[in-house]
Every structure is written in structure tokens, then in C-alpha cells.
Amino acid sequence: MVVTDATLDPRFAANPLVTGKQHIRFYAGVPMAVAGARIGTLCVLDHESRPFPTENALRTLKTLAALAASLFALKDATRNGAIAKAELAREEKRRAIALDAASLASWAWDVRTDMIDCDTHLAELFNLPPSKRLKARDILRAIDPRDVLPDRDAFPRRAERQRRLFWRIPG
Numbered sequence: 001m002v003v004t005d006a007t008l009d010p011r012f013a014a015n016p017l018v019t020g021k022q023h024i025r026f027y028a029g030v031p032m033a034v035a036g037a038r039i040g041t042l043c044v045l046d047h048e049s050r051p052f053p054t055e056n057a058l059r060t061l062k063t064l065a066a067l068a069a070s071l072f073a074l075k076d077a078t079r080n081g082a083i084a085k086a087e088l089a090r091e092e093k094r095r096a097i098a099l100d101a102a103s104l105a106s107w108a109w110d111v112r113t114d115m116i117d118c119d120t121h122l123a124e125l126f127n128l129p130p131s132k133r134l135k136a137r138d139i140l141r142a143i144d145p146r147d148v149l150p151d152r153d154a155f156p157r158r159a160e161r162q163r164r165l166f167w168r169i170p171g
Helices: 054-104 120-125 137-140 145-152 154-167
Strands: 025-036 037-046 105-112 115-118 133-135
Touching: 025 054, 037 054, 115 120, 115 137, 133 137
Parallel strands: none
Antiparallel strands: 025 037, 105 115, 115 133
16 A cells, blocks of 8 residues: 555545654555464655655565565464474473383283293382392282282182183193
8 A cells, every 4th residue: 555645645634643743644555464364564654745656666665575574474483383392392201201100110920930021120119139030929929918918819810811812822
């Protein structure tokens, strides 16, 4: 939009920027858009009336408006990138904590041999000497009897059902 003399334009003649101390006479403005949304206008103001700008001057104003809009977009992308980076760092920290919590001990129990292959954390959890191979009965002895008794009768039934459902060991 170009207004060569704001005092002669009915849209602006009564505007305080025209009638007041600012004494605006000339206005040329180009809309700025980021991602298809108008975010403002880059404008040129003057206290004196001016002739209508040349095509080259209007093209330059449009180029400047596009440059200004790209700076807004870049700032927004940088801010979004910083937010995403912070969120990623938080998620990585949460993941690390979850992995630490989940890997207190890992083990595999061979019910046929009654031996447990494990990492050293399992022995540590049960206050047993460090070892990567433990007898299941040693672990069971290390568990407080109040924790074992309620499940002692149910556990063999559950283990047998699991073996029948999933392992189907011939014989």
C-alpha cells in the first residue's frame, strides 16, 4: 500500500499520526508473512509528501520485507530448536534413569539345574558374595521369610503352567 500524501487520503486524514506532532505525510508498506501467516508490515514513513515510488523501489521494499520475515522465521526456528534440544536432553536423562532402575540386576534361572546365571548386581541385592552364577536356594534363603511364604505354594504351580504354555519341553 502506498499513500503519497496522507492529508489527502480519506482513510488517514483524521489519523492522529497525520494531524498530530508526528506529522506523517508519506506511507509505503508491504505485508510480512511467516509460514503463510501475516505477522506485520514493513513500512516507510516520511514527514513530507512523496511521489509514487518506482517499480524498483517497491521491489526493494518487498525484498526487505521478505528478508525481515525470514529473520522472524529463523528466530522462531532457533527457539523451537532450543526447546526441542532441551526436551530431548530431559528425555535422554529420564531414559538413562529408567535404564539404571531397570537394570538393578539381570538373571536367567535354569529350573532344571536350579542355577541362576546373573550379573553381579543380583548377588549384591541379596547380600551374597559377588558371583555370576548362583544357586536358586541361596537366593531363596536370602529372602525374608515373610516375603517368601505367601508365594511359596503358588510359585511352583505358576512356573509349571508357564512351562506348559510357553516352553513345551519334550519328555
